[in-house]
Amino acid sequence: MCQAGWVRADARKNYDHLLEVARGIVAEHGADASLRDIARTAGVGLGTLYRHFPTREALLEALLRSSFAALTARAVDLAGTLPPGEALLSWTRECTRFTTTYHGVTQVMVAAIEEPDSALHASCVELRAAGARLLRRAQEAGDARDGMDGTDLFALIAGLAWLGDQAALADRAEHLFEVIAVPALRARPVVGETV
Amino acid sequence: MCQAGWVRADARKNYDHLLEVARGIVAEHGADASLRDIARTAGVGLGTLYRHFPTREALLEALLRSSFAALTARAVDLAGTLPPGEALLSWTRECTRFTTTYHGVTQVMVAAIEEPDSALHASCVELRAAGARLLRRAQEAGDARDGMDGTDLFALIAGLAWLGDQAALADRAEHLFEVIAVPALRARPVVGETV
DNA sequence: ACCTGAACACCGTTCAAGT
DNA sequence: ACCTGAACACCGTTCAAGT
Numbered sequence: 001m002c003q004a005g006w007v008r009a010d011a012r013k014n015y016d017h018l019l020e021v022a023r024g025i026v027a028e029h030g031a032d033a034s035l036r037d038i039a040r041t042a043g044v045g046l047g048t049l050y051r052h053f054p055t056r057e058a059l060l061e062a063l064l065r066s067s068f069a070a071l072t073a074r075a076v077d078l079a080g081t082l083p084p085g086e087a088l089l090s091w092t093r094e095c096t097r098f099t100t101t102y103h104g105v106t107q108v109m110v111a112a113i114e115e116p117d118s119a120l121h122a123s124c125v126e127l128r129a130a131g132a133r134l135l136r137r138a139q140e141a142g143d144a145r146d147g148m149d150g151t152d153l154f155a156l157i158a159g160l161a162w163l164g165d166q167a168a169l170a171d172r173a174e175h176l177f178e179v180i181a182v183p184a185l186r187a188r189p190v191v192g193e194t195v
Numbered sequence: 196m197c198q199a200g201w202v203r204a205d206a207r208k209n210y211d212h213l214l215e216v217a218r219g220i221v222a223e224h225g226a227d228a229s230l231r232d233i234a235r236t237a238g239v240g241l242g243t244l245y246r247h248f249p250t251r252e253a254l255l256e257a258l259l260r261s262s263f264a265a266l267t268a269r270a271v272d273l274a275g276t277l278p279p280g281e282a283l284l285s286w287t288r289e290c291t292r293f294t295t296t297y298h299g300v301t302q303v304m305v306a307a308i309e310e311p312d313s314a315l316h317a318s319c320v321e322l323r324a325a326g327a328r329l330l331r332r333a334q335e336a337g338d339a340r341d342g343m344d345g346t347d348l349f350a351l352i353a354g355l356a357w358l359g360d361q362a363a364l365a366d367r368a369e370h371l372f373e374v375i376a377v378p379a380l381r382a383r384p385v386v387g388e389t390v
Numbered sequence: 391a392c393c394t395g396a397a398c399a400c401c402g403t404t405c406a407a408g409t
Numbered sequence: 410a411c412c413t414g415a416a417c418a419c420c421g422t423t424c425a426a427g428t
Contacts, residue, residue: 011392035421045394050422107361114363145378152374155364159354159375166302168309169350179347180354183340183378206411230402240413245403
């Protein structure tokens with residue numbers, strides 16, 4: 001939950017409180033919230049924040065870790081529950097929605113996926129792998145287009161999440177998913193849809 | 196080209212030089228380049244920059260104006276040259292590519308489309324209208340999906356442009372266009388494509 | 391060990407003072 | 410009319426000094 005090994009009780013307390021405060025401030029101001037503001041609100045010196053979270057990504061990773069793990073697990077659940085094509089679509093939808101939870105997270109995730117030094121790298125790679133498995137399964141069942149790989153799916157999710165994060169388009173997020181993601185992922189048009 | 200009416204020669208010269216310098220710096224550092232840096236490089240006081248370009252959007256608008264007009268005109272050209280579905284696809288591709296010219300412009304454009312006070316509003320609305328005409332024409336010919344409007348197309352372009360603007364995905368931009376935009380826009384799968 | 395906060399080098403934006 | 414640059418209120422990041 002915290003760092004490895006033993007830590008002084010006050011350090012542990014600072015870490016937890018900092019994280020709690022950061023969650024609120026990042027929820028309000030997005031991924032590029034003022035770190036100074038977070039430290040100040042937590043009643044802690046700026047250096048303390050940097051000690052516990054040496055980079056902004058480290059802080060975001062601590063904030064997002066459990067959700068990433070949940071989404072990775074969710075991919076397995078869906079694969080065991082729904083037919084391949086539906087599992088892929090549902091998971092893509094859930095990922096897209098989640099990524100909109102905090103403003104500006106999409107940008108950071110896309111940057112992290114090819115940046116091994118980023119604290120968010122591992123989570124993003126896992127997420128991409130989970131998506132890739134669902135995608136392959138759907139492709140093998142003939143329920144998804146060929147010519148797409150895990151990175152394409154990751155990009156599709158990121159693009160839609162980014163659109164949903166824009167104030168001017170937020171209320172169209174669901175519709176944009178139907179209009180962009182569904183045709184990109186489905187192998188054949190569904191009966192009753194546009195010719 | 197400049198402001199309306201007569202201006203002092205020195206003011207005119209400052210305006211032009213500022214714009215020239217800004218083009219280089221925005222090309223290098225993106226839409227959120229330092230305004231101080233631009234003024235400094237242009238050898239001009241910070242207040243002078245603000246006098247000529249009261250907001251960052253005003254500066255970007257001056258930088259992008261002619262390209263926006265060219266893209267709007269290009270839509271008419273393509274409509275008179277290619278079959279409806281192809282015209283739509285080509286224009287969408289050109290818009291997507293152009294928007295990647297300066298880093299971070301996509302973000303500003305999406306913000307401007309629903310912000311009438313933005314200096315970029317008019318250009319973006321024109322662009323959306325030009326796209327909407329191509330889209331409608333393709334839909335009437337049965338060459339594009341129904342259920343999409345001009346804003347959806349604008350969002351599609353913006354999403355793809357944003358993906359192409361991310362370092363981790365830039366080299367996949369063309370491929371992502373094929374994988375995301377093409378199936379979203381085409382009414383029926385092309386013969387020879389994935390089932 | 392851990393914490394603090396001043397220090398440094400940057401921002402965007404405004405506005406009194408100059409020509 | 411137009412220009413200048415100091416002033417103000419912010420940043421992120423580092424690091425000597427404290428406990």
